[in-house]
Amino acid sequence: MSTPVRFLTALSQALATMSLYGDDHPTTARGLDAALERLRELQEPDPKMHFTFLSGEVLFGTEVVHELEGWEWSTRLVKAGVERIEFLDPVEADQFDRFLSHLAGRLGIRPASSVDLWQMGESAIRYGLVTLAEGQRVRNEPARVATLMYTLREERETMDWVHQEIQNGAKIPMVEADAVVRSLSVAMHAEQAMVLPLLQLKEFDQYTTTHSMNVSVLAMALGEYLELGAATVRALGVAGLLHDLGKTCIPREILVKPGKPTDSERLVIREHPIVGARMLLASPEPMELAAVVAYEHHVMLDGGGYPALRDARGAQYASMLVHVCDVYDALRTNRPYREAWESNRALAYIQERSGTEFDPGVAQAFIAMMRQWDQRIAKMPA
Ligand SMILES: [Fe+2]
Numbered sequence: 001m002s003t004p005v006r007f008l009t010a011l012s013q014a015l016a017t018m019s020l021y022g023d024d025h026p027t028t029a030r031g032l033d034a035a036l037e038r039l040r041e042l043q044e045p046d047p048k049m050h051f052t053f054l055s056g057e058v059l060f061g062t063e064v065v066h067e068l069e070g071w072e073w074s075t076r077l078v079k080a081g082v083e084r085i086e087f088l089d090p091v092e093a094d095q096f097d098r099f100l101s102h103l104a105g106r107l108g109i110r111p112a113s114s115v116d117l118w119q120m121g122e123s124a125i126r127y128g129l130v131t132l133a134e135g136q137r138v139r140n141e142p143a144r145v146a147t148l149m150y151t152l153r154e155e156r157e158t159m160d161w162v163h164q165e166i167q168n169g170a171k172i173p174m175v176e177a178d179a180v181v182r183s184l185s186v187a188m189h190a191e192q193a194m195v196l197p198l199l200q201l202k203e204f205d206q207y208t209t210t211h212s213m214n215v216s217v218l219a220m221a222l223g224e225y226l227e228l229g230a231a232t233v234r235a236l237g238v239a240g241l242l243h244d245l246g247k248t249c250i251p252r253e254i255l256v257k258p259g260k261p262t263d264s265e266r267l268v269i270r271e272h273p274i275v276g277a278r279m280l281l282a283s284p285e286p287m288e289l290a291a292v293v294a295y296e297h298h299v300m301l302d303g304g305g306y307p308a309l310r311d312a313r314g315a316q317y318a319s320m321l322v323h324v325c326d327v328y329d330a331l332r333t334n335r336p337y338r339e340a341w342e343s344n345r346a347l348a349y350i351q352e353r354s355g356t357e358f359d360p361g362v363a364q365a366f367i368a369m370m371r372q373w374d375q376r377i378a379k380m381p382a
């Protein structure tokens with residue numbers, strides 16, 4: 001059993017004993033001690049860590065805890081509004097006791113009192129809905145736009161690492177990529193999610209990471225808007241996340257160069273769909289949909305774009321869907337040679353090219369979806 005599993009098992013046992021015995025019963029105290037001991041073991045290498053709970057699924061940091069698949073306590077925690085537990089510092093015994101009694105209150109194991117005050121006090125433990133902490137709302141934004149507000153720092157770090165691994169010639173770390181998609185999906189569905197959890201580009205070096213995560217979120221949102229099934233939506237999330245994987249092979253000087261690329265540089269850039277698709281097909285579990293999308297995401301409806309397809313039927317539906325998300329995010333981002341466009345302008349561009357570059361059905365759905373998100377943002381209090 002891994003240390004996260006040992007801790008969560010001890011935690012659930014402590015909660016179970018709390019529901020069976022009273023506060024002062026020695027069994028309750030023993031359960032609490034055991035859970036705290038496991039927590040200390042887990043915090044030993046690094047006290048800062050977090051768990052995310054989905055129905056029947058648990059993530060430790062960005063890693064899925066496979067041993068706890070279908071674990072009933074994760075469903076119970078989610079139902080009680082506990083989607084995330086964060087530990088910021090080494091936890092003291094009294095803090096831990098308080099935390100567990102608040103948790104028991106939330107779970108309905110004991111009467112809930114002052115539960116909501118918990119997070120207002122100083123504590124090394126935080127829990128609640130997934131809002132992904134730190135600087136979610138950017139106040140006083142000059143233009144209200146549908147990007148922003150989440151930092152998703154760990155997910156971003158994981159993706160940076162995924163890209164580095166690939167640059168170093170390692171196989172695609174699919175478990176991590178999958179975990180990032182799950183986290184993005186959680187962020188998208190957080191109860192208070194007023195905006196899509198899109199990232200703002202801070203440094204140009206992070207372009208590929210930031211852009212991949214945004215395209216993943218947009219593709220999942222569009223898939224849901226089009227009422228595609230959950231498995232398809234998740235597959236679109238993975239395909240969106242990995243669509244530009246081939247860019248990890250383009251020399252940095254070309255990628256960050258301001259101004260127009262030369263003809264020979266353009267040829268190198270245009271290879272990225274093919275390189276990416278090859279990488280995805282060579283991964284230990286070949287990612288076929290992601291490979292198709294990586295190959296076709298620059299193909300236009302009228303046959304323009306690149307690479308040239310041999311199949312006269314044109315690009316697949318999933319590729320056309322990712323294509324529109326890809327273009328939108330690229331337009332909405334500051335580039336070395338131009339400022340980011342406002343959402344409205346990017347949507348007008350998509351509208352104008354609906355039927356030529358973009359599949360009309362996909363383009364119309366995308367525009368309608370983004371207008372909905374933009375309207376929600378417009379209604380948000382300043
Ligand atoms: Fe691309």
Ligand SMILES: [Fe+2]
Nearest residue numbers: 211243244326
């Ligand atoms: Fe892209």
